[in-house]
Amino acid sequence: MSVKSLHSVNRSLSLSFSLSLSVAAGGLLFLIIMFWMALKAKMVGWIDISSGAYSFFLREHGGVLWSEAHHYLTPGNKVNIVDAGALEPIISFLQSDDVELQEHAAAALLTLSASSINKPVISSSRAIPLLAGILKCGTQQAKIDALMALYNLSTHPDNLTLILKSDPIPSIVNLLKTCKKSSKTAEKCTALLESLLNFEDSRIALTSEEGGVFAIVDVLENGSLQSREHAVGALLAMCQSDRCKYREPILREGVIPGLLELTVQGTPKSQGKAHTLLRLLRESPYPKSDHQPDTLENIVCNIISQINGEDQSDKAKKMLAEMVQVSMEQTLRHVQQRALVCTPADMPLANCASEVSLK
Numbered sequence: 156m157s158v159k160s161l162h163s164v165n166r167s168l169s170l171s172f173s174l175s176l177s178v179a180a181g182g183l184l185f186l187i188i189m190f191w192m193a194l195k196a197k198m199v200g201w202i203d204i205s206s207g208a209y210s211f212f213l214r215e216h217g218g219v220l221w222s223e224a225h226h227y228l229t230p231g232n233k234v235n236i237v238d239a240g241a242l243e244p245i246i247s248f249l250q251s252d253d254v255e256l257q258e259h260a261a262a263a264l265l266t267l268s269a270s271s272i273n274k275p276v277i278s279s280s281r282a283i284p285l286l287a288g289i290l291k292c293g294t295q296q297a298k299i300d301a302l303m304a305l306y307n308l309s310t311h312p313d314n315l316t317l318i319l320k321s322d323p324i325p326s327i328v329n330l331l332k333t334c335k336k337s338s339k340t341a342e343k344c345t346a347l348l349e350s351l352l353n354f355e356d357s358r359i360a361l362t363s364e365e366g367g368v369f370a371i372v373d374v375l376e377n378g379s380l381q382s383r384e385h386a387v388g389a390l391l392a393m394c395q396s397d398r399c400k401y402r403e404p405i406l407r408e409g410v411i412p413g414l415l416e417l418t419v420q421g422t423p424k425s426q427g428k429a430h431t432l433l434r435l436l437r438e439s440p441y442p443k444s445d446h447q448p449d450t451l452e453n454i455v456c457n458i459i460s461q462i463n464g465e466d467q468s469d470k471a472k473k474m475l476a477e478m479v480q481v482s483m484e485q486t487l488r489h490v491q492q493r494a495l496v497c498t499p500a501d502m503p504l505a506n507c508a509s510e511v512s513l514k
Contacts, residue, residue, distance in 0.1 A: 233270040241267075242280045249285040254294050261289055261300035268307035278314045287321035290330070298330055299340050306343045309350050319351060324360035324367070327351075331370045336377040345374050345385035352392040361393075362404050369408040376413035384425040387417055391428050394435045402436055410436075 241263075248260035264282060267273050277283075282304075289301040305323065308314045331344040348371065351357040361367040368390075375386035390410065393401040414436075417429035 230270050230272075233267050234272050237267055237270075237273050237276055242277065242282070246280055246282060246285065249282070249289065254297065257289055257293055258297045258300070261286065261293065261297045261304060265300045265304040265307070268304045271311070274308050274311040274314060278308055278311065278317055283308060283314065283317045284321045287318070287323050287326065290323060290326040298326075299334075302327065302330060302340065302347070303343055306347045309347055315350060315354075318347075319354055319356060322360070324348075324351065324357055325364050328361065328364050328367045328370050331374065332366060336374050336382070337379045341374050341378055342382040342385065345371065345378070345382050345389060349385045349389040349392060352389050353396075355396065358393050358396060358401065362401070368404050372405075372408040372410045372413060375410065375417070380422050380425070383413075383417060384422050384428070387414070387421070387425055387428045387432060391432045391435075394432055398435050406436060 245260050245263050245267075248256040249264075251257060251260075264277065264286065268277055286301040286305050286308075289297050290305065293301060305318055309318055327344050327348060331341060331348075334340040334344070348357075348361070352361065361371075371386050371389050374382050375390070376383075378386060390405055394405060411433075414429045414433055417425045418433070419426075421429060
């Protein structure tokens, strides 16, 4: 195809795509058609992929197409695109040396993998090891999209073992170390780790990775509420699998202050997991005697006594004191709220207090 013809096709496709976004009713249909026209170009002979023109089109328009597709494609249309055979060229782009094509392909799989119907189809197309490769060696944006796509695929039960075979832990940890701990990327990293750490191979890989456990502890302390929930879940999965083996590696990274904070300020799930993990982290999994009840304070004091390092111990003690103070304040507010709810305008507060005490 001549350069003039190529530019003609390119202008036509660009014009059609621009028009599609301005037609509210048919915008989605045009969007799908335009992306699929790009994918089908080599098959119908409009553009010879070996000439580089096909790659040129995707470099010029791929980002826009999939940026818009992410917002406009319905679950049904995502399935239709896969059914039409789109995975084959997308997989070929993942294997390309062109980093822009890799980015577009990773973004495309991120979008398509959101469909539960597509997940087993995508995993059977060799996409998982290729996404793991992008997660290891791709551009920063490609790594993020590959991570998100792998997370989407991980929610299908059969895909976790496939992801595990691609040795993703070092790459996930490296991305987690460099991303902002309150970001969506950190949330998906810890969510994927929480699932993978149910497997011993992943637990071994994490503890073998320098700073691997600390990366999770860092999110537990500084992440979003959802990220912190996944982080404590990941550490809990490790400790529940083999308390004797993983207790020390977790304690060594200074996890106690973050766990104490979660018991008071985390989501309901985080609070429960934090309590459970604290019990597992103490020296003995059982109360020492009937005179030392299994309270959170006693559990934490037991753990603190085992911590090496004055700074770590002092920080944990300070957090415990703050936690007790916050807990007391929350209890007081709860009592006051109950008193306000049950006290009619003409009833003395003392009468209401006596009623509350009888409940």
